[in-house]
Amino acid sequence: MLVLKFLLCALTSALAMKQHAPSGTMVDFTDAKVQGHLDALVRMAQSCVIKVRATPKDVRAYFTNSSPVSRSGQCFAACMLEQSDVVNHGKINRELLVHLASLVNGKNSRVVRKLNSVSRLCLDSIDGMSDRCQLASTYNDCLNENMIEFAFPLDIAEEAVRKMPFHLIQPNLPQEMRPANY
Template identity: 85%
Template sequence: MLLIKVMSCLLPLAMGLRVQRSSGTLVDFTDPKVQGHLDALVRMAQSCVIKVRATPKDVRAYFTNSSPVSRSGQCFAACMLEQSDVINHGKVNRELLVHLASLVNGKNSRVVRKLNTVSRLCLDSIDGMSDRCQLASTYNDCLNENMIEFAFPLDIAEEAVRKMPFHLIQPKLPNISINSRRT
């Protein structure tokens, strides 16, 4: 079995856990290996929800290959990519991304061949960026835009959103000093 870190690197963009919308299924979602990868991805997302205080809209955007709707959505993408080591210290490890895709899809699969090309092109979209959340979000958006034929089925994306621990994120409360209260 692959390490969780490797398994969780399966981006909701082109890592093979996808169906082709118009011309049939690319992946058998009943395959235990695929289910294991999906489970690992959900566990990683759960951690990232808590870490960056992501909202349901943020997670839904990520899992449906949409651009983030907020700063926390951008940081959610960064967390997902950083936890998988695809992005480390502001640098994209394109080779790791392609390698991890090949673990699920096979080295010569259509997904991997296209990802190899697109991932290289997307490096240009982040040239000069230093903000980690913007960098990750922009890179992920570029991959999504260029690999549009690979997308999570909506029911799987929604199921992933339902599994997120949004209830554990406490709203930010005003900071009230004890000295400022009057009795």
């Protein structure tokens, strides 16, 4: 979920999260620290949109934990994971992913415990892959499929998509698809 130089990306989509639960094991999206990480995730995604020329569908798929619908969607996932150093030179740094998730969720949280085992399992899904976009996207998809209960709430995913600078790479993008703040 999701995910990264800012940590949440460590969950980044690659891991993502859900509203705060009474047990304290889920992410509280009203927490200022979490909001800061979300803001950093959005900035990282904005950079990746430009680098890989991702479309709104690509970014929406990433933030809603859906499989990419295009090559640029796969490369968007790769960019996000590479910027967080979770993927480096075609290698997954599973320990960093778990560490980053623990910064937001706590070392002994349910999210981190599950991510620790799922991230290991997902390494098998990329065995033998050499294409960086396919490798990162497949790994991310595996995390998402196995961590579905921690998906970003849809309103947060849609807000992130609205903040993307699609107009910089697609000047003819219809007005309703352009971010409001650009």
